[in-house]
Amino acid sequence: MSDLLSIRDLIVEYRTRRGVARAVDRVSLDVEENTTLGLAGESGCGKSTLGRSIIRLVPYPGKIVEGEIVFDVGKRIEYDGQAVEPGPTDLLKLPEEAMRRLRGEQVAYIFQDPMTSLNPMMSIKDHFVEIIREHSPETTEEEATERAAEILGSLGILPERMTDYPHQFSGGMRQRVMIGLGLALKPRLLIADEPTTSLDVIVEAQILDEIAKLKEKFNLTMILITHNLGVLAQHADNIAIIYAGRLMELADTETLFENPQHPYSQALLQAVPDVRKPDKKLAWIPGAPPDLTEPLPGCMYHPRCPQATERCRTEQPMLTKSPSGGIVACHLYS
């Protein structure tokens, strides 16, 4: 299998009045076709920024400073009389207009809060007709409506509700609509940024199951961003652990859960309750994540790491092959 997406040495910075915060610091990742990569980490660790960088919509005042985001373009993109041919393409080198056509059509993005992600002044149907006709103007409104009904039907929303407005739907229903909009153009890559964080656990489980089914049906490759490791255990093939903008460990899900290498991964897993071991005492990680505007020398995790040595305080660990088969950035293994 080939890689659908390869990120190389990506740096994203927020230039704020307090200084430059490096939210993504030389992250390299590969996402294989038809797999799900989970991005996990604490709030503010840069996992959403990383996701948004892929579609080049980093929130202001963030800026992609350097790196490569190579995406395997599936369908020829025509824009302003020019074209991008199918095949691996560095998205950071594309003109904005080509990028815009790629968004929604080849890469879909689902946001955290479905309550505010739909235009309150437009009916659900109009949202679908709009995106379908934006990307293929030759589609008639009837065809677009039909397609919308089909997609919504597969997500459990009745066609007669299509003319309703967002405020007439519950949070779970709105997220289904968002997923439907994301999949309306049959994209190759779906980035789901905490898609269920604002929903209750039952709806969360339903939505995640539906996403998993649709992933099969549409041959989707997915990046699932979450701080919920339980969700990743069930839905991700590989997991990347991010801390303070840096990739700490990347391994397949089973390996990561059974045999975490990085002390941070180990600590995170200690903090997850396990129904099979009800007596397990939950651990917590002392301290707080570092201030990104004042990067630490050495490993970003060293102030909180029980195994930190002098070397961890001065020298930044590089990503290396870990004994378990994944990659890890820790001096314990180099």
Add this chain to the structure above:
Amino acid sequence: MTLRSYIVSRIILMIPMLMFLLTLVFLILRVMPGDPALLHFEKGVNPEVLAAFKARLGLDKPLWQQYVDYLIGVFHGDFGLSMQDFQPVTAQILSRFPATLELTIWAMLFAVILGVFLGIRSAKNYNTFEDNVIRIFGIVTYAIPVFFLGMILQLVFGIYLRWLPTGGQIDPRYQVEIDRVTGMMTVDALLSGNIRAFVDAALHLILPAVTLGTVLCGIFIRLTRTNMLETLRQDFVVAAQARGLADSTITYRYALKNAFLPILTMIGLQFAALLAGAVLTETTFNWDGLGTYLVDRISRRDYTAIQGTVVFFGLLVMLVTLLVDILYAYLDPRIRL
């Protein structure tokens, strides 16, 4: 609540507002210095003649009687006879109103279109040179007195450049050629099929409408800019970008459509300011509308005419606010009743 019961309750609420307005206008005129009867005579007039004249105006009756007479008249749509020329005030108002309506419609259109357009540009180019220029323009025009701007424009376009007429509604030559049907010169000229008269009337309309519109557009620039900035930051705008929608779609269908409701409210609220501005604009441009009528009658202490015009303006403002509220309920799916 249905839309109908909403409208009915809004109309019922207008009754106390109207009563308050009627009473206030009546009382303020009566406590104002000056006597409408005295203005008709030289100094040292025979007191008997003066008393007889006051009786003719109804000013000899006790205040409460005058008040009741006035209220009864108003509810019959009759504002009484002018204390200046003894003609029915209602007819005078209605004959002057079309000219004011013509001016205010174009001024409001100019203000809203220019204001919203500049507001969008300002928001989209947030914190750039263009944004700052537009913001300064908005503040300056908001602060400038309407008659001052009017005179500057008259000087530049009327006197120096000689492009546009500086006053009146139409050249007297054409005035006799067209039939007065609606009272709006441009419309009447078109109805008479007189294109040259229409062009002339339109040229006369440009300076007053632009003057009044410019003064009003500042508030629309600021409001549009703020609301656009607010909505452009919303999640649904980012989500729309992530779906690869065109920039213009996002600006108009997402940001402007959501930012437009507060603008609509402001159009209703600004209507009062528009009428107040029209009074000054009409005076500056010698425009024969309700504004010049009101100013003229105030200087002559014509109680009935002033009462009638002010109440008429008040009713207009109430009506427009009501229309805006109904439109609001219709446009916003969240409060669609």
